[in-house]
Amino acid sequence: MAESDLKPEVKALVFDVFGTVVDWRNSIAREVEAVARVKGWAVDPYEFADRWRAKYQPSMEPVRRGEKPYVRLDDLHRTSLLALLEEFGLDPLPADELEHLNRAWHRLDPWPDCVPGLTRLKKRFILATMSNGNVALMVNMAKHAGLPWDTILGAEPARNYKPVPTVYLTGADWLGLRPEEVMMTAAHNGDLRAARDLGFRTAFILRPDEYGPNQTKDLKAEEAWDQVVGGMEELADRLGC
Amino acid sequence: MAESDLKPEVKALVFDVFGTVVDWRNSIAREVEAVARVKGWAVDPYEFADRWRAKYQPSMEPVRRGEKPYVRLDDLHRTSLLALLEEFGLDPLPADELEHLNRAWHRLDPWPDCVPGLTRLKKRFILATMSNGNVALMVNMAKHAGLPWDTILGAEPARNYKPVPTVYLTGADWLGLRPEEVMMTAAHNGDLRAARDLGFRTAFILRPDEYGPNQTKDLKAEEAWDQVVGGMEELADRLGC
Numbered sequence: 001m002a003e004s005d006l007k008p009e010v011k012a013l014v015f016d017v018f019g020t021v022v023d024w025r026n027s028i029a030r031e032v033e034a035v036a037r038v039k040g041w042a043v044d045p046y047e048f049a050d051r052w053r054a055k056y057q058p059s060m061e062p063v064r065r066g067e068k069p070y071v072r073l074d075d076l077h078r079t080s081l082l083a084l085l086e087e088f089g090l091d092p093l094p095a096d097e098l099e100h101l102n103r104a105w106h107r108l109d110p111w112p113d114c115v116p117g118l119t120r121l122k123k124r125f126i127l128a129t130m131s132n133g134n135v136a137l138m139v140n141m142a143k144h145a146g147l148p149w150d151t152i153l154g155a156e157p158a159r160n161y162k163p164v165p166t167v168y169l170t171g172a173d174w175l176g177l178r179p180e181e182v183m184m185t186a187a188h189n190g191d192l193r194a195a196r197d198l199g200f201r202t203a204f205i206l207r208p209d210e211y212g213p214n215q216t217k218d219l220k221a222e223e224a225w226d227q228v229v230g231g232m233e234e235l236a237d238r239l240g241c
Numbered sequence: 242m243a244e245s246d247l248k249p250e251v252k253a254l255v256f257d258v259f260g261t262v263v264d265w266r267n268s269i270a271r272e273v274e275a276v277a278r279v280k281g282w283a284v285d286p287y288e289f290a291d292r293w294r295a296k297y298q299p300s301m302e303p304v305r306r307g308e309k310p311y312v313r314l315d316d317l318h319r320t321s322l323l324a325l326l327e328e329f330g331l332d333p334l335p336a337d338e339l340e341h342l343n344r345a346w347h348r349l350d351p352w353p354d355c356v357p358g359l360t361r362l363k364k365r366f367i368l369a370t371m372s373n374g375n376v377a378l379m380v381n382m383a384k385h386a387g388l389p390w391d392t393i394l395g396a397e398p399a400r401n402y403k404p405v406p407t408v409y410l411t412g413a414d415w416l417g418l419r420p421e422e423v424m425m426t427a428a429h430n431g432d433l434r435a436a437r438d439l440g441f442r443t444a445f446i447l448r449p450d451e452y453g454p455n456q457t458k459d460l461k462a463e464e465a466w467d468q469v470v471g472g473m474e475e476l477a478d479r480l481g482c
Contacts, residue, residue, distance in 0.1 A: 074417070126380055136417030139367055139391050150380050151393040156415060174397060176315070176377030 010201055010239075012175050013121060014130035014153060016162075016186035017138065019210040021118075021232075022108035022145060025049050031104035035097070043088055046212060051087070055080035060132065060161040070159035072134040078102045105133070106140035111207070115146050117232020120241040128153045130171050130184060132161050163194030172200070185235070189222040196223075203227035203235055251442055251480075253416050254362060255371035255394060257403075257427035258379065259297075260451040262359075262473075263349035263386060266290050272345035276338070284329055287453060292328070296321035301373065301402040311400035313375035319343045346374070347381035352448070356387050358473020361482040369394045371412050371425060371436075373402050404435030413441070426476070430463040437464075444468035444476055 018024050028049035036043055059076040062068040081102055085092060093101065118127060129138050131154045138152045153171035155161050162168070172182050179199035186192050187207035196202050202225040208215055221228040229235045259265050269290035277284055300317040303309040322343055326333060334342065359368060370379050372395045379393045394412035396402050403409070413423050420440035427433050428448035437443050443466040449456060462469040470476045 126384065128380075134417075135392060135415040139369075139416060142391060143367065149392070150383060151376060151390070157398065174376040175380060176375075 009181055010125065010183050011177055011181045012126035012128060012172075013183045013185050013203070014128045014168075014171055014200075016184075016188060016191050017129050017131035017133060017141070018108070019207055020185065020187040020205055021114050021147065022110050022141065023210070024053065024105070024108050025210065025212055027108040028052060028104055031101065031107070035101055039090075039093075041088075041090055043090070048084070048088070050211070052077075052080055052084055055083065064161050064164050070155075070161075072137075072156065073132055074102065074105075074134055074137055077105055103140070106137050107144050108141055110145045110147060111231065113231030113233045115148075117234075117236045118148050120236035121232065121239065122148050122150070124239070124241050125183075126150050126175060128171065128175065130154045130162070130168065132167075162191060165194070165198055168195050168198050168200060183226065188218050192225055193223065196225075201226045203229065205232070205235065206230050250422055251366065251424050252418055252422045253367035253369060253413075254424045254426050254444070255369045255409075255412055255441075257425075257429060257432050258370050258372035258374060258382070259349075260448055261426065261428040261446055262355050262388065263351050263382065264451070265294065265346070265349050266451065266453055268349040269293060269345055272342065272348070276342055280331075280334075282329075282331055284331070289325070289329070291452070293318075293321055293325055296324065305402050305405050311396075311402075313378075313397065314373055315343065315346075315375055315378055318346055344381075347378050348385050349382055351386045351388060352472065354472030354474045356389075358475075358477045359389050361477040362473065362480065363389050363391070365480070365482050366424075367391050367416060369412065369416065371395045371403070371409065373408075403432060406435070406439055409436050409439050409441060424467065429459050433466055434464065437466075442467045444470065446473070446476065447471050 015021055025046065029045035032043070032048045033045040035041070036045060059080055063070055081098065121127060127149055128151050129149055131138060133154065134156045135152045141147065142149055153174060155167055157174060158167040158170035160166050168184065172179050175182065180201065183201035183203050184192055184195035185203040185205060187205045187210060192202040192204060204221045204225040204227065208219055227235060227238055229238060256262055266287070270286040273286040273289045277286060300321055304311055322339065362368060368390055369392050370390055372379060374395065375397045376393045382388065383390050394415060396408055398415060399408040399411035401407050409425065413420050416423065421442065424442035424444050425433055425436035426444040426446060428446045428451060433443040433445060445462045445466040445468065449460055468476060468479050470479060
């Protein structure tokens with residue numbers, strides 16, 4: 001679809017965050033490495049980051065299936081971290097150190113194109129997160145990384161996790177917009193598929209390094225998304241910002 | 242309380258918006274005047290603005306008392322506007338014109354100190370709205386007025402209206418903060434009283450012109466609030482920003 005067909009209708013861009021906007025893998029590995037140095041842990045910080053992230057999708061499943069009430073991602077991250085320390089055979093951390101490491105997810109660094117690209121996009125569009133991260137996580141990350149969101153939407157307002165429809169739909173509803181006025185922006189084909197099924201516009205951001213050198217998924221756009229770009233500055237170019 | 246006692250604990254400032262951050266009376270009167278000119282209405286735009294605003298508190302009461310489920314302020318504003326047109330003996334407006342006038346509340350102008358003051362405060366603190374306005378209203382107003390919020394809290398997340406405690410408490414909870422880490426900022430003593438009763442810090446912003454030349458209430462701080470200032474730049478000075 002040509003940009004000129006699209007532009008008059010889109011009022012807001014909503015963003016997946018982990019992987020799409022911020023580089024969780026290098027950021028978490030850096031924080032794990034710092035803790036490992038102090039504690040004398042013999043762990044590969046990238047393996048630790050990957051295995052922590054590997055618990056992410058399964059940890060949300062009971063909530064998505066309605067078997068457990070909504071709990072925040074901070075709490076799921078903490079449960080995963082405790083299990084991971086045990087799996088690595090590491091001694092439990094004191095509560096304050098555990099909390100500091102768990103909040104490494106609040107201190108993720110953006111991909112280099114994000115702050116300049118989002119700053120341009122913000123002049124024309126409403127920008128909101130549409131992440132499974134909770135509000136405090138998203139707000140603290142935005143302060144750390146300089147991300148210029150207009151507001152935080154996503155999991156916590158809907159008390160559920162993507163790709164459950166209510167997460168996307170609650171976000172559009174709170175903005176007072178129809179789904180077709182909102183562009184879901186993500187580095188993950190599955191996220192875009194769920195949003196498109198509900199009527200959202202879609203933008204795919206290619207992030208071939210999200211999972212490091214051996215990434216096997218989301219290496220290309222798997223459908224004809226409305227926009228397919230290499231980063232936020234290219235998205236700003238395409239949308240005439 | 243000295244600023245140095247307070248500063249280490251406060252992580253976020255949350256703001257009442259109508260009257261505290263934006264000048265609803267002059268903004269609404271300007272929009273009413275523009276419609277009146279086109280429609281040939283013989284109305285005093287300031288009287289129209291004041292009488293529209295006078296319906297604000299009563300319109301939220303059934304929700305606060307639990308007699309009606311939460312509906313957004315946009316909807317309450319529309320109901321009030323329809324009643325007002327009838328009270329003034331004016332013909333009903335076509336749907337699109339009614340909606341445009343109702344959304345005048347999305348286009349309120351800030352007091353002159355707000356954008357510079359909030360921009361300074363944002364460097365040190367999380368800034369969020371704690372308004373009875375719904376999310377779309379707050380986001381659109383922020384785009385119109387250039388207000389640099391980190392996120393939107395308040396009525397819609399809690400599905401109730403201030404001064405019901407859940408509105409303040411849901412906001413602090415979503416930020417992952419205890420009430421004493423959050424400073425409620427308002428031009429209204431009653432709003433601050435409700436927040437202080439829950440443990441929030443308080444800042445009173447003097448807005449003696451909110452209701453025009455004949456304002457009778459909130460002309461002074463009625464309690465020893467943590468900060469009492471004449472505007473957001475003075476608040477930034479006091480908090481060392």
